[in-house]
Amino acid sequence: MSDASPLLALRARRAEIRTRTQAAHDALLAPRRPGLFPAAERAAVAERIAALAGNDALAAHYRGLAAGADAHPALVTHAERVTRSPRDSRPEHLGALEAAGLDAHGIVALSQLIALVNFQVRLLAGLRALAGGAAGDAAGDAAEPPSGPLPAGAPVPVDADIGFTTDVLDWKPWLPPVVLEDATEEQQLALAVTPSNIAIGAYSLVLAHEPESLLHRTPLFNGIMYAPRGLARAEREFATAVESVLNGCVYCASVHARRFVELTGGRDAVDLLFAQGISGQDDPRRQAIAQAAARLTVTPAALAEEDVATLRRAGVEDGEILDLVLAVAIFAWANRLMLSLGEAVR
Template sequence: MFATYDVIDTLAGTPATLRTYREKAYVHTQGAHDALLTGTDGLPRAERAELAAHAAELDGARALAAHYRGLAPAPAPSSRLAALLRHAELLVLAPATAGPKDIAALTEAGWGAPDVVAASQLIAFVTYQARLTAGLRALGGLPAEDGEAPAYGVASEGRPFTLDALAWDAWVETVDIDRATPEQIAVLEESLPTAKTSPYYLALVHDVTALRERSRLYNAIMYAPRGLDRRDREIAALAVSRVNGCVYCASVHARRFAQLAKDTGPARAILDAGPGADLGTARRRAVADFAVRLTREPNQPLDLTALRTDAGLDDTEILDLVHVVAVFAWANRLMLTLGEPRIPAESTESTESAEEHSA
């Protein structure tokens, strides 16, 4: 293993006891870190550590940046590395403004599709780590890093938010399923029954080990039994996706909330007016407000009072909420920067989500 300790436990400064309530999330968070830092093909370890440190600095996570800078000697400057560092700025600060030209810029700098996917996974994962660490510090009663707030861009207004089912097309070259390795096939089959025909998964499976850890982590966060009500998880995922400008993810989780709650009103309100819309209950209001705050200000102090009093959440439920907000910092950034949504030729309510993993 690349790391011999749990990075989040170290950075959050809190005992692992609460985190191990969600043991699978605990294990696969560290597993994703190790998978993303140990790759050697195309994107060397020193470049990966430098890229992760830069992403953490952009996100205002100074302790996380110091962790990554301590993993490997700084690589020599190069035009290839500079292109990846610019890509980190896009993913961390303004992912909703991405377009195919940004993938083309990486290709022109000499990076192949597997390198682009590995770099994008790593950068987006760092934003997950930053928010998970911030939430855990708040749960432990510890101060936030409280530096200058990151200069996040506003969500793109180019595509309308919708409850309709959408498709997704990749900008990066995807794996040809007929030429996929047995390991790639196995991870695709584990991730989602339809993953072998999903452009999203056929892009991510370039980095097969990272995809395995990510799929298991996502499942452990969104589908774990007990704890935070599934409707609250979906409202949080929707609020984060709306703030980040991820039209595809917002559509998926708006529909999923509506199915669970048997009510489209709150989901439609967030899609139309943003997370500040009237959501009908104090509980939903507290959940959405926290999701937005942790998404946009991960290095600023977090107040858990409304979650505990207005929403009635205990610490294990707040832990689930922190995980949801953190994992959608990661998911949104991949969806926004590796491809784009479109209205399918035959839109149906049974359309599979690129983010829907098996339970």
């Protein structure tokens, strides 16, 4: 990428995000304390996830780090399932990981690794689409419709008894959380910042089993969702609600749909999303955001220049598109952690 690249200038506006992403990668792929999940085996799992997503360059990166190492089949099976369909996660799957030799530290490290690579896949797909479409693509209406199917019809929640709601829900972990009073100094440091800067809860305490990546992942999340300027906060919340609905993540959908309602003062868009999925938004800009978020969620490799052009025609500027890509990418991470390590409860 040349020094004059507009995309490079865009990325410079979110330089901290790049730094935090690299730090999280290094913490997971070159950990100081790998425990029962060695670095080379982590890279082998990451290679499989990247290959599954169709990103050959990312797969080659991890293949080089693996240096010929193989991963335990149970770990690969788990990574494939959580990548393809995180909604199909069950508590007994963690038991299979324990039987394969992982402890709580290793299970959380694997969970973070799966989520990280899914984040990377969507971020890289978004950057590629932005780089491929010149700003002039926004002019005119001749662009071909993007390739790849978009989800149609009413979305299906993981837990039909709860369903999609803006009610306040709780989250029940499938691993025993770290006891805060017994946390190590490293765990306490990683817990000093929490997602959305809320009180320390069960989710953060489960992730604290593996503090090296948590130290960087939480500031990365907050930096993406609450960065100044760029895409409006309400639109970031809406995009992540779209992704959470498509992934069936009842808990995440409730949190971020509710924040959208609080920020906008209206709930019609959320009610439509819960009932009809991504179709039927009456605001063209919001509809374009919903469609781009859906494509990046379900088929990131299919995100194309035409998607970027559609967003531009709806009035979404390139810096806002970058923020949209980042928000969807970080919720590919968040949804997979929430769905594979616990469940929503009332």
